[in-house]
Amino acid sequence: MSKDNSSGLSGKALLDLYYHDVRSHLLEAAAAFDRFERAGLDPANEPRLQKLREIAAIVYDLQPNRAKRFLEALSYE
Amino acid sequence: MRVIEPHIHMIARTTQDYERMAQMHTVACCEPAFWAGYDRTSAQAFHDYFTHLTEFEPKRAAQYMIKHYCYICMNPKEAEDLALSREVISFIPDFLAKDNAVGIGEIGLNRNTPNELTIFEEQVDLAIKMDQLLWLHTPHLNDKLKGTKMMLDSLKNRSDIKPEKVCFDHIEEHTLDMVLEAGYWASMTIYPTTKNSPPRVVDIIEKYPGAKLMVDASGDWGPSDPATLHQAIFEMRRRGHGEKELQRIFFDNPYSFLSQSPKFKL
Numbered sequence: 001m002s003k004d005n006s007s008g009l010s011g012k013a014l015l016d017l018y019y020h021d022v023r024s025h026l027l028e029a030a031a032a033f034d035r036f037e038r039a040g041l042d043p044a045n046e047p048r049l050q051k052l053r054e055i056a057a058i059v060y061d062l063q064p065n066r067a068k069r070f071l072e073a074l075s076y077e
Numbered sequence: 078m079r080v081i082e083p084h085i086h087m088i089a090r091t092t093q094d095y096e097r098m099a100q101m102h103t104v105a106c107c108e109p110a111f112w113a114g115y116d117r118t119s120a121q122a123f124h125d126y127f128t129h130l131t132e133f134e135p136k137r138a139a140q141y142m143i144k145h146y147c148y149i150c151m152n153p154k155e156a157e158d159l160a161l162s163r164e165v166i167s168f169i170p171d172f173l174a175k176d177n178a179v180g181i182g183e184i185g186l187n188r189n190t191p192n193e194l195t196i197f198e199e200q201v202d203l204a205i206k207m208d209q210l211l212w213l214h215t216p217h218l219n220d221k222l223k224g225t226k227m228m229l230d231s232l233k234n235r236s237d238i239k240p241e242k243v244c245f246d247h248i249e250e251h252t253l254d255m256v257l258e259a260g261y262w263a264s265m266t267i268y269p270t271t272k273n274s275p276p277r278v279v280d281i282i283e284k285y286p287g288a289k290l291m292v293d294a295s296g297d298w299g300p301s302d303p304a305t306l307h308q309a310i311f312e313m314r315r316r317g318h319g320e321k322e323l324q325r326i327f328f329d330n331p332y333s334f335l336s337q338s339p340k341f342k343l
């Protein structure tokens with residue numbers, strides 16, 4: 001499949017457009033982990049939280065296709 | 078710009094939703110047959126449902142100058158019961174003869190079980206024999222990747238299938254390549270939390286220029302909204318895309334797919 005990025009916007013314009021969305025989504029995730037922990041769950045041992053911690057690392061790694069790898073990591077074999 | 082909604086369950090929506098869709102320039106919508114939120118208790122209940130899709134909904138839509146089309150099928154969630162499924166399949170041809178029925182759908186897999194696959198394959202066979210469009214449901218969340226692969230593998234056994242008449246729906250980043258590479262259409266469903274968001278849909282449109290892509294809101298009785306389709310249109314506009322590209326995704330592509338059925342006319 002041919003793939004290129006044909007968005008009409010520059011990188012800076014895209015960042016301006018989505019910065020607050022991304023900040024807010026990451027903050028929601030941080031607050032949710034606090035909430036689970038306050039309720040007695042251990043993020044290092046609870047299986048679903050452990051999985052979310054693993055895939056959170058995909059979000060900020062430096063390889064392409066993060067969304068695809070994120071979904072693949074959550075898929076059952 | 079005129080808009081075609083390729084997948085929405087209007088049976089679960091109010092008449093006011095038809096009005097809103099019309100005001101947002103939707104001129105046609107397609108309603109695949111699906112699960113009702115509970116398991117139906119008899120084949121007769123499916124018969125009543127198909128009658129609703131082919132008689133009541135087109136009239137309701139017409140009040141708002143929207144053309145209503147449908148796909149008829151045994152949905153994957155209730156396909157575990159082989160005997161019931163086969164009884165339902167026996168009267169599907171009667172409904173495919175109705176004016177607004179353009180194909181078989183949404184068939185596919187739900188929990189990726191052998192019985193679901195059997196009923197999927199029997200309905201694929203019916204669609205090929207009757208030269209119908211096929212609208213395919215791929216499973217939700219963590220089952221999606223495996224189920225999509227199973228459906229693609231199954232279709233590989235059919236040398237008589239026309240890929241241009243088949244659309245895989247609920248596609249996301251991890252299932253898109255395999256569907257497009259096999260020559261099928263791919264549709265992306267916008268759902269608030271469990272499927273795609275408007276920005277992700279536009280990301281994919283940008284990464285695959287000219288691909289056989291559609292977008293749908295798939296509105297039903299769950300948390301969903303017909304207007305998410307129009308949110309994606311706005312998202313494309315604010316990302317700098319021109320009217321020609323917008324029209325290609327939200328009108329021309331669904332038009333090309335659907336007008337392979339002689340009944341689809343705008």
Ligand SMILES: [Zn+2]
Pocket residue numbers: 084086109111183295
């Ligand atoms: Zn659906």
